Amino acid sequence: MKYEAVIGLEVHAQLQTNTKIFCGCGTAFGEEANTRTCQVCIGMPGVLPVLNRKAVEYTVKTGLATHGTISPSSRFARKNYFYPDLPKGYQISQYELPLCQKGYVEIVVDGAVKRIGITRIHLEEDAGKNLHHAEGGASLVDLNRAGTPLMEIVSEPDIRTPDEASEYLKKLRSILRYIEVSDADMEKGNFRCDANVSLRPAGAKEFGTRAEVKNVNSFKFVVKALEYEIKRQAQILDEGGTVAQETRLFDSTKGVTFSMRSKEEAHDYRYFPEPDLVPVVISPEAIESIRKTIPELPDARRERFVKEYGLPEYDADMLTQTRAMAGYFEEAAKLSGRPKVISNWMMGELMRLLNADNRELEDCPLRPDRLAGMVKMISDGAISTKIAKTVFEEMYKTGKDAETVVKDQGLVQVSDTGAIEKIIDEVIKANAGQAAEYKAGKEKLFGFFVGQVMKASKGKANPDVVNQLLKKKLSE
Ligand code: ADP
Ligand code: MG
Ligand code: ZN
Numbered sequence: 001m002k003y004e005a006v007i008g009l010e011v012h013a014q015l016q017t018n019t020k021i022f023c024g025c026g027t028a029f030g031e032e033a034n035t036r037t038c039q040v041c042i043g044m045p046g047v048l049p050v051l052n053r054k055a056v057e058y059t060v061k062t063g064l065a066t067h068g069t070i071s072p073s074s075r076f077a078r079k080n081y082f083y084p085d086l087p088k089g090y091q092i093s094q095y096e097l098p099l100c101q102k103g104y105v106e107i108v109v110d111g112a113v114k115r116i117g118i119t120r121i122h123l124e125e126d127a128g129k130n131l132h133h134a135e136g137g138a139s140l141v142d143l144n145r146a147g148t149p150l151m152e153i154v155s156e157p158d159i160r161t162p163d164e165a166s167e168y169l170k171k172l173r174s175i176l177r178y179i180e181v182s183d184a185d186m187e188k189g190n191f192r193c194d195a196n197v198s199l200r201p202a203g204a205k206e207f208g209t210r211a212e213v214k215n216v217n218s219f220k221f222v223v224k225a226l227e228y229e230i231k232r233q234a235q236i237l238d239e240g241g242t243v244a245q246e247t248r249l250f251d252s253t254k255g256v257t258f259s260m261r262s263k264e265e266a267h268d269y270r271y272f273p274e275p276d277l278v279p280v281v282i283s284p285e286a287i288e289s290i291r292k293t294i295p296e297l298p299d300a301r302r303e304r305f306v307k308e309y310g311l312p313e314y315d316a317d318m319l320t321q322t323r324a325m326a327g328y329f330e331e332a333a334k335l336s337g338r339p340k341v342i343s344n345w346m347m348g349e350l351m352r353l354l355n356a357d358n359r360e361l362e363d364c365p366l367r368p369d370r371l372a373g374m375v376k377m378i379s380d381g382a383i384s385t386k387i388a389k390t391v392f393e394e395m396y397k398t399g400k401d402a403e404t405v406v407k408d409q410g411l412v413q414v415s416d417t418g419a420i421e422k423i424i425d426e427v428i429k430a431n432a433g434q435a436a437e438y439k440a441g442k443e444k445l446f447g448f449f450v451g452q453v454m455k456a457s458k459g460k461a462n463p464d465v466v467n468q469l470l471k472k473k474l475s476e
Contacts, residue, residue, distance in 0.1 A: 003199040007159035013151045013182040014190035015058045021149035022049030033142040041147035043087030055149040058181035068103025076274040085128040095271045098122035107167040117156030126150045162226040199233045209243045225250040309339035324361045328368045335372035365399030374402035383413045415462040427452045
């Protein structure tokens with residue numbers, strides 16, 4: 001390609017505080033319209049905002065978790081614009097002095113670590129929601145969401161491909177969830193992304209003119225919207241045209257972006273310091289005490305899983321996507337002493353069943369100690385890997401432990417040589433022709449005999465014992 005894409009993302013993450021940012025209204029989602037409101041969040045004149053301490057703590061925590069610098073003193077600002085979902089006529093946001101600046105997150109690109117800079121993280125209030133096409137063709141406004149705390153995370157234009165954008169978003173989401181400041185669920189709208197993209201001739205230093213695609217609501221759509229934008233802008237440049245600086249929207253059914261409005265400039269918002277709120281002053285001690293609440297983060301945990309449990313990079317990466325998954329793995333790995341086997345079961349059967357049921361690991365009846373117990377039974381030879389699959393599914397359904405399932409369903413592995421020998425004798429007798437061929441040199445038939453014996457034992461015969469005895473019997 002003769003152009004290089006330059007991408008910068010603005011993420012809005014809803015903070016998981018119990019109450020709104022400047023009043024005591026609840027933040028619960030899905031309540032009846034306009035029942036989670038008060039004078040402050042519907043913008044009555046004469047009332048004053050009071051800053052939610054938790055919202056500040058969560059933002060600082062995010063800043064620290066992304067290697068940023070926390071401003072000892074930061075300010076709120078009024079961003080003025082008119083829209084029906086914004087009752088005050090301005091949004092309280094931060095402008096010149098955000099809570100946090102100059103951080104980064106790391107992603108892996110073609111096997112190498114790449115840093116994506118974070119320009120700033122600031123705190124602001126969300127707007128309400130307009131509901132169009134109501135009865136009689138009216139538009140209605142629901143202000144339950146107005147005043148919900150949002151954290152805006154602005155990346156540097158360090159991203160070069162749609163895939164990098166997706167990796168960056170996934171890493172960011174994972175960090176926000178690890179530190180428990182946001183659900184960061186794109187589908188639920190509490191993790192929203194504006195994607196800025198421009199093109200420049202490959203090798204050029206200067207950035208081109210960017211288009212901003214607003215409010216793309218899934219990882220897949222971010223990739224699609226960026227791919228479309230890159231193609232669209234390349235075509236304009238190829239034809240000798242210039243890209244307009246504008247705000248666009250993504251139509252997910254058609255897979256295209258379209259112009260919404262020409263891009264507003266900062267001065268259009270007439271920003272000025274919020275006179276109703278004092279500056280936010282955070283002491284170094286307060287910052288340190290917030291730092292102490294940050295758990296081991298996904299990158300560090302992934303590296304430790306490789307070192308401590310000898311997991312392949314791929315497994316370690318998958319298992320550290322969420323804190324719940326990583327915790328589950330560690331517990332089962334420690335109890336069983338077989339980390340790689342645990343990893344295989346988790347990434348195979350467990351993920352398959354969870355996906356099929358659309359279920360979170362937290363709601364899974366099969367607990368890590370039970371998985372460890374089952375893996376022990378396999379290594380002790382009490383059940384075969386094949387039987388274990390059945391046991392696993394039953395444990396997943398009922399939450400019972402492996403021994404109980406094995407006993408209830410009579411699944412114990414048969415290692416008793418006498419019993420297996422008897423089956424082998426019968427199988428050889430019933431397949432005398434094949435046995436003769438095998439003896440005459442057709443060694444491929446060995447697998448056939450193993451299969452027949454396993455089938456006759458209903459999968460319960462210990463495969464190692466079957467192999468040993470079969471070799472002996474077939475050469476007699
Ligand atoms: P605005 O609110 O006007 O969009 P911000 O500074 O909040 O401005 O966000 C700008 C975003 O656009 C950042 O993520 C930045 O990295 C990105 N960006 C800036 N210039 C370019 C460019 N030429 N091409 C692509 N992205 C850009
Ligand atoms: Mg923007
Ligand atoms: Zn309120």
